[in-house]
Amino acid sequence: MILKNLIGTVVFIALMFTVSAFVYQENKKTAPQSTSTNNNGFAVLELFTSEGCSSCPPADKLMGEIEEKYKDQPVYILSYHVDYWNHLGWKDKFSSAENSKRQQQYAQILHSQVYTPQLIVNGKKELIGSDQDAVESSIQTALLNSNNAKIDLSAKVTEKEINVNFKTSESNSQNKLFITLVEKKTSTNVQRGENEGRHLIHWQIVHQQNQIALKNSTAGTTNFKLPENFNMNNWEIIGMIQNMKSGEILGSAKVSF
Template sequence: MKRIQLTMLCALAVILLLTATLANRSMASKSSISQTIKGDGFVVLELFTSEGCSSCPPADELLAKVQREAGDKPVYALSYHVDYWDNQGWRDVFSNPDYSKRQYQYASKLRAQVYTPQVVVNGKTEFVGSNASAMNYAIASGISGSAVNTLQLQGKQQGAKMSLDYQVTGKTTDDELLIAIVQKNAVHQIKRGENEGRTLSHVQIVRSLQTFQLDQPEKGQISIELPKAYSATGWEIIGLLQDRKSSVIHSATRAIFTAGEFKDIKVK
């Protein structure tokens, strides 16, 4: 009799523990992303996605939620549309083979699989892009840390090019400067493939990713080509300091512009 009662109590304890765990996970996924942002660190969220992938829209929506709630906090969202889904019935207009290559390079460094939707955090860890709990944890961990380096970017548009003055501090021996030109929003109707008939919304679409060597480690100037669709109001420029050997991101920032550079200038 005692053994039966003990077994029932153990089973009840297990049920209660599982219930509490599931409740905590549910609360974490529903809680505001902004509530987790405290500290002096930063977080770069690189989402690898595709319009041809039926599992990707929830990840795109989660990244949009992060973008809304992060505001001006040091949370940098980058959405890369890979091209290996393009032969599955629908060609993603934002896809780029360079982004597929970047994902494969991360997979090699992190000893991870290549899949969509996949998020890589600060070049160090990865998880499924639609996992809200993992996203919350990644943001909290990144912000609670501290940056190895600091990076500042100041830009000035000159026709179809952008002149960027950079300034960095800290050890930059193995670091490269990556400049992502990002389209903030887009809406696209999908006519074929796994998402046929759906209207998809995208945020933080990387339209160009350019790499520069830090010839002058502390400060210098670079010039970048702007996409034809670029406009000052609907786009932004994000800089990353990334270790070329380990792929760890040591710092990130958004470019700021001098007075008068925020007017809506389009590239012809």
């Protein structure tokens, strides 16, 4: 009789442990998600590319693969289309002088060449944007060795513009907050130039980028003009804090609509 009672008690405890473990796992699955970053590793990939460059489509394709592979991790991709290829037969409609200027600034800081496709990781390392092994290695190194400064972001769409609220504790006078409006995916049929006749697919295209000096304010609102044919599912906001002297990116976050 004692043995029977003991066996029953053990079974009851085991069942209670099983139920508790199940509830814990369910709570983990349903925990709410925050739009702010945590203090752990992150990787910001800034690709400088162009529709007029025949070497760029493999890099663009790689960014799409990385976006899918790391969609649940703090990996942030920004594709800047530069304008210095435009005089060679095809004008890239996503290109801008501002994007080319940002690449030139990196060249000065990192003592590197200006070329496409060029990838900058966390503002510290440059490499060929289509070199998959090198890119993957750089991402893993960044995720393990960086410390993500916290940025809180929220976005609201109105009839004519996008309003982005931001907040951070970083107030170093050498730091700036870059808030970027990004189109997740689109494509172009190229009719002239080195990629004549090709259907090119692009990921994470930079459309507008606002700079905020953090020495003036660590919280506030910045605005973007609403793009034509705007679809909330295909756009997002990426924010990043950068030391303008060293080029190092100290933290990043993103928010969808």
